[in-house]
Every structure is written in C-alpha cells, then in structure tokens.
Amino acid sequence: MHPYLGWLGMMRLGLVQMALGALVVLTTSTLNRVMVVELAFPAMLPGALVALHYAVQCLRPRWGYGADIGRRRTSWIIGGMAVLALGGVGAALSVALMGVSPGWGIAAATIAFTLIGIGVGAAGTNLLALLAVRVAPERRPAAATIAWLMMIAGIAVTAGISGGLLDPFSPARLVAVSTGVAGIAMLLVIVGVLGIEGRAPAQSRAAEERPQKAPFKEAIGEIWREPKARQFTVFVFASMLAYSAQDLILEPFAGLVFGMTPGESTSLAGVQHGGVFLGMALVGVLATAWGKGRPEVLRAWTVGGCLASTAALLGLAAAGLVGPAWPLKPTVFALGVANGAFAVAAIGSMMALASSGRAKREGTRMGLWGAAQAIAFGLGGFLGTVAVDAARLVFTDTGEAYAAVFALEGGVFLLSALLAARMGRRMDTRPPALATPIAGE
Numbered sequence: 001m002h003p004y005l006g007w008l009g010m011m012r013l014g015l016v017q018m019a020l021g022a023l024v025v026l027t028t029s030t031l032n033r034v035m036v037v038e039l040a041f042p043a044m045l046p047g048a049l050v051a052l053h054y055a056v057q058c059l060r061p062r063w064g065y066g067a068d069i070g071r072r073r074t075s076w077i078i079g080g081m082a083v084l085a086l087g088g089v090g091a092a093l094s095v096a097l098m099g100v101s102p103g104w105g106i107a108a109a110t111i112a113f114t115l116i117g118i119g120v121g122a123a124g125t126n127l128l129a130l131l132a133v134r135v136a137p138e139r140r141p142a143a144a145t146i147a148w149l150m151m152i153a154g155i156a157v158t159a160g161i162s163g164g165l166l167d168p169f170s171p172a173r174l175v176a177v178s179t180g181v182a183g184i185a186m187l188l189v190i191v192g193v194l195g196i197e198g199r200a201p202a203q204s205r206a207a208e209e210r211p212q213k214a215p216f217k218e219a220i221g222e223i224w225r226e227p228k229a230r231q232f233t234v235f236v237f238a239s240m241l242a243y244s245a246q247d248l249i250l251e252p253f254a255g256l257v258f259g260m261t262p263g264e265s266t267s268l269a270g271v272q273h274g275g276v277f278l279g280m281a282l283v284g285v286l287a288t289a290w291g292k293g294r295p296e297v298l299r300a301w302t303v304g305g306c307l308a309s310t311a312a313l314l315g316l317a318a319a320g321l322v323g324p325a326w327p328l329k330p331t332v333f334a335l336g337v338a339n340g341a342f343a344v345a346a347i348g349s350m351m352a353l354a355s356s357g358r359a360k361r362e363g364t365r366m367g368l369w370g371a372a373q374a375i376a377f378g379l380g381g382f383l384g385t386v387a388v389d390a391a392r393l394v395f396t397d398t399g400e401a402y403a404a405v406f407a408l409e410g411g412v413f414l415l416s417a418l419l420a421a422r423m424g425r426r427m428d429t430r431p432p433a434l435a436t437p438i439a440g441e
Contacts, residue, residue, distance in 0.1 A: 004134060004135060004136040004139075005131075005134045005135055005136075005143075005196070009134070009196060010131075010135065010139070010142070010143045010146050010147075011146060011150075012191065012192045012193070012196055013127060013130065013131060013143075013147065013192055013193065013196065014146045014147050014149075014150035014151075014192070015150065015188045015189070015191060015192035016077060016081065016123065016127050016188070016189050016192045016193060017127065017147045017148065017150050017151040017154070018150040018151060018153060018154035018188060019081060019154060019184075019185035019186070019188040019189050019192070020081070020084070020120065020123060020124060020127075020151060020154070020185075021150075021151035021152065021153075021154035021155040021158070022154040022155065022157070022158040022181055022184070022185050023081075023084050023085060023088045023116075023119075023181065023182065023185050024084075024116075024120065024155075025154075025155045025158050025159055026088055026091075026092070026158065026162065026177075026178055026181060027050075027053070027087075027088055027091050027113070027116055028050055028053075029159065030159075030162065030163075030166070030174075031046065031091055031092065031095050031174075032046040032050070034095055034169075034174065035095060035098070038169060039095070039098055039099055041098070041102075045106070047382075049109055049110070049113040050113070051378050051382070052110065052113045052114060052117065053113045053114070053116045053117035053120070054117065054374045054375070054377055054378035055117070055374075055378060056114055056117025056118055056121065057117050057120060057121040057370065057371060057374035058371045058374065058375065059118070059121060059371070060121040060122075060124075060125045060366075060367035060368070060370040060371045060374065061216075061220055061364050061367035061368045061370075061371055062216060062367065063076065063080070063121055063122040063125055063126070063363070063367060064125045064126060064129060064361075064362070064363030064364045064365070064366050064367030064368075064370075065216050065219055065220070065361070065363060065364040065367065066363075067125075067126045067129065067363040068129075068219075068361050068362065068363040068364055072197065073126040073127075073129060073130045073197060073363070074130075074193050074194075074196070074197045076122055076123070076126040077122075077123050077126050077127055077130070077189065077193050078123075078189060078190065078193060079122065079123075080118070080119045080120070080121070080122030080123030080124070080126070081119060081123045081185065081186060081189045082119070082186065083115050083118050083119035083122065084115070084116055084118075084119025084120055084123060085119070085182035085183075085185055085186055086115055086119075086182075087112045087113065087114070087115030087116035087117075087118070087119055088112075088116060088178055088181070088182050089175070089178050089179050089182050090108065090111065090112035090115060091109060091112035091113060091116065091178070092174050092175045092177075092178035092179075093108065093112075093175055094106075094108035094109035094111075094112050095109065095171070095174065096171035096172070096174060096175055099171055121367075121370065121374070123189075124370065125363060125366050125367045125370050126363055126366075127147075128347075128350070128351070128354070128366045128370070129354060129362040129363040129365075129366045130197065131143050131144075131147065131351055132350075132351040132352075132354035132355055132362050132366065133354075133355055133362055134196075134197075135351065137294075137352065138288065138294075139288060140298075140348040140351045140352060141283060141284050141287035141288045141291070141298065141301075141344060141345065141348040142284050142285075142287075142288040143348075143351070144280075144284065144344045144347035144348045144351065145280050145281060145283065145284025145285075145344050146284070147347075148280055148343065148344065148347070149277065149280055149281065149284075152273065152276070152277060158181060162177050162181060165177050219361060219364055220364060220368065223361060223364055223365055223368060224368075228353055228356060228423065229353065229365055229368065231419065231422070231423040232349070232350070232353055232369060232423060233368055233369060233372045234372075234419060235346075235416060235419040235420055235423060236346070236350075236369045236372045236373055236376070237372040237373075237375065237376045238376075238412060238415055238416045238419060239306060239342065239346065239376075239412075239413065239416035239419075239420075240372070240373045240376035240377060240380065241376040241379060241380045241383070241412060242309070242313075242380075242409050242410075242412035242413040242416060243309075243339060243343075243376075243380065244376060244377045244379075244380030244381055244384075245380040245381070245383060245384035245387075245405075245409045245412070246313070246316075246335075246384060246406070246409055247380065247381050247384065248381045248384055248385050249384045249385060249388050249402070249405065250268060250269075250272075250316075250332070251265040251268060251269070252265075252388075253316075253320070253402045254268055254328065256398050256402075257319070257320055257323060257324075257398060257399045257402060258319075258323070258324050258328055259324065268328075268329065268332050271329050271332050271333050271336070272332050272333065272335060272336040272339075273336060274333065274336060275332070275333040275334065275335065275336020275337040275338075275339070275340065276336040276337070276339055276340035276343075277336075277340065278336070278337050278340065279305070279336065279337040279338060279339065279340025279341035279342075279343075279344070280340040280341070280343065280344045281340075282337075282340075282341060283301050283305070283340070283341045283344040283345050284344055286301075287301055287344075287345065287348065295349065295352055298345050298348045298349045298352065299345075299349065299420060299421070299423075301341060301342070301344075301345035302342055302345040302346050302349060302420045303417050303420045303421045304341065304342075304345075305338050305339070305340075305341035305342025305343070305345055305346075306338075306342050306413050306414070306416045306417035306420060307413075307414070307417045308334070308337070308338035308341065308342075309335065309338040309339055309342060309410070309413040310410040310411075310413040310414045310417065311334075311338070311410075312331060312334045312335035312338050313335065313406045313407070313409050313410035313413060314406070314407060314410045315331040315334065315335075316331055316332075316335070316402075316403075316406040317402075317403040317404070317406040317407040317410065318403070319331060319399075319403075320399040320400060320401075320402040320403030320406065321399060321400065321403050323399055346420075350366070350369055353365065354366050384405065384409070387405045387408065388401060388402060388405050391404045391405050
C-alpha cells in the first residue's frame, strides 16, 4: 500500500501547480493585452477565447474518469501539461499570425485555446485527485495551501520576468518567451511527479476492476446520486460564481467612483492578491496545526470564509454609496483574506470528499467539481459586467449601481455559506488505508 506523502512530496506536486499558473497567466493576461492593445482587436476576441478554454473544461469529469479506469494519474498530469504547453506556444504563434492574417490567426487561436482548456482540465483534475488519495487527512489544508500559493508564485514570477523580457515588444519575442516558459514549466512538472505516484497497488484486482468497467455515463450518474457529491457541486458553483463576479468590475469601480488612475486601480489587484495569500496561509496553518484537517473544522472555515466574503462585499457596496471617503484598499484587502480562507478550506473539503462515496472514483468526482468551477468562472466575470450595465440603467448614480451589484454578489456568498453549513454534517471522509508518511519527505 502506498504511504502518505510528506512535506517534500506535497512541495513537489506544488511544482505542477506552479507550472500550470505560469502557463495560464501568459494566455489569459499577456496575450489578452497584446490582442487588444498592440493589435487593436476588440476586447470581445480575447474574452471569447478565454471563455472557450473554460467551456472545454466541462469535460473534466471525463478526464478524471479516464485516470480512474487506469488507476494511474502521472501520465494524465504530464500529458495534460504537455497539451497545455503546446496550446500556450500555439496561442503565442496565433497572436503573431493575427498581425499578418487576422482570419487565419483567429482560427489558429481557437485551436490553441481549446488545447489550453484540455490541458488545464486533464492535468489539474488529476493533480487534485492524486493529492486527495496521497495526503493524510490532517495535512489536507496544508497541501491545499502549498499547491495554491505555489500557483500564485508561478503567476507572479512569470508575469514579472516575462514582462521584462517582452520589452521592446515584437511577435517573435512573444513566441520566444512563451516557448521558454513552456519548456521550464514542463521541466518543473517532470521533477514534480516523476516517481511520486509509485507502482500500482497489487491488491484485490477484482475489487478494483468492478468500478473501472462501469461506463462513464453510469459512473457520473452514480456520483450525482450521492447527496454529498451533489450538494458540494452546487456549493462549488455558487461560491465560485460569487468569487469571480467581481474580477472585471472592481478596477472600473475604483476608477469611476474613487477617481483612481489606471496605475492606482491596477494596484488594487496586488492588494487583493496579498490578502488572498494571507488568508490561504492562515487557514493552511491553523486548520493543520489545531484542526488536524477534520471535516467539521474545514466546514467551519469554509462557512466563515464565505460569511467574511459577504461582509467584505457589503463593505464595497457601502463604498459605492459613501464614495472616496470610504477606506477602499483595506476593504479590498479584507475581501482577499476572506476569499483565500474560504478557498483553501473548500479545497481541503474537496480532497476529503473525493475519497468518499461509492467505489474509487476520485478523479471523476474532482472532474465534476472542476467542471462546476469552470462554468462558474466563465459565467461569473461576464454576469458581473452585465449586472453593472443593467444597474446603471436603473440607478442614476454610478456608485449606487455598483453598490447594488456588490450587494448581490454578497448575497450569493451568503447563500454559499448556508449551503456549506448544511452539507456533509455526517460525512464519512475516511481515506483508503495507507501506511505512515514517507521518511524524509
């Protein structure tokens, strides 16, 4: 039987998250800016491409199911990251092509962003499933914190270094930087996962093959009939919808209501991410050291993070009504802390729930929740902007319009807190029998 992963093992798998963040930030941030600013395409084009990469991730349950059948996740993680790297380089090439032939460039970008969605879904789903079965229950909050903080680090380092390397900008330089990031990311992935899964267990083959032979439709149907899995899917969708809805409206709000310059409003993102970092670290340490990763402790942190997010969004609503006299940066920082706390606790709960229920279908369950998250993220940003436009037709004052939208988002987080409080009160999240932690990890 496989031993639990120790700290070094969790750090190694965190390298995969770091690589994933590094590749995704180039496609969703850098290429977005190049298409709109340097190539003067409408913002709708990168928006549609990013939405496409989220839409493709609706197939996450199928990729998780594929790994469940084979009982091996390393090949899915490496393969998924290779597809993501190929898509990232292809996206850079397609953007360069847009400057010469817009039609062919857009067609190539459509293929590239489809590959990006496939790669993120296949690798991300099976990475979380591997963490779910190989991390001891008491260390799940810490594992979630390590993985996500390393992803944030990958985003920050890549954005900083690639930003410097891209000046002075040229399409050839963009392709070169993207290719370099893809190569480094693949190296990190190989270092992270090679040999960490160990050999397939030789126990009870007959018992393991029964769930494997179930068709995908039957497997996903059985999981959906599990009350815990179904309730958690609804919670993930609602909470991630609220989480992402403010992404595209916070900076315009700061500019229109508080009179901030583009540089000042952009700095708000740094303030918010600093809060997210603190919230994740806080829950990771406290839930591991004192909570021992118990389901009821993770649920309490999840509910608390959602309620705190509600309070912070109501603070932003008050900022819209009060105006420049309101302490905006502390409010945004508080929102980041609350979001980070709820996210880590929810991911820890996800790891626990993935190993519960009928059969060993951790990947399929992770895929179901990953698909719910992807759909929520794809809808959240769009619906947030639509809500602001609609509110500005109703309210004559811009601040009041934004206040109404922030209050609505707070209401969705409050609903998420109620869902989290109700679900899984009698969860059986005991993992498969494993040995003691690997010495030295």
